[in-house]
Amino acid sequence: TQLLEQSPQFLSIQEGENLTVYCNSSSVFSSLQWYRQEPGEGPVLLVTVVTGGEVKKLKRLTFQFGDARKDSSLHITAAQPGDTGLYLCAGKPGGGADGLTFGKGTHLIIQP
């Protein structure tokens, strides 16, 4: 099983600050996804990156896939309380394998 390490595990910052969450592996993934999960709900997909070096923006969120497709980052600019949640990265292994490998997640709290 390929592993995805997310850091930090917990992050609490003030509204308006910037932050970056990391997702790292020693394995190559054919694609990588970021999900956000709120209490009492299932994860909801934010973005999928498939090309090494790819950068995608979703309003104040910027996602990057590493050149070697082993890592990814999520950067939030001017964080807001509505960004609070559990952020999960999930990778699809290369070689045609099925299933997704999830990281353990980053618990993010944005304080007003």
Place this chain on the structure above:
Amino acid sequence: EAQVTQNPRYLITVTGKKLTVTCSQNMNHEYMSWYRQDPGLGLRQIYYSMNVEVTDKGDVPEGYKVSRKEKRNFPLILESPSPNQTSLYFCASSWTSGRAKTQYFGPGTRLTVL
């Protein structure tokens, strides 16, 4: 509305009493999957199904069974539940083609086994 539904949402049961958690999707997805989510361990895949009558073990299949008799339904069966199966369970579905394989998750079932 495109969605994945799970029932029940909450269940408290006792050790050894067989139970089934249902999952249904209305998006005509071929791929369906069950995960459990535990503090400090994240989401772990229990079983998945590539299509009707095709199922396979995920990372933590012990103590669970699944069936896929119809495309839209993928029930999770615990024949003899034990306290270590107390967890938050999610069903998910997606298309099988393409590298992206976006998964749509149900709302979760919180199971407590006493």
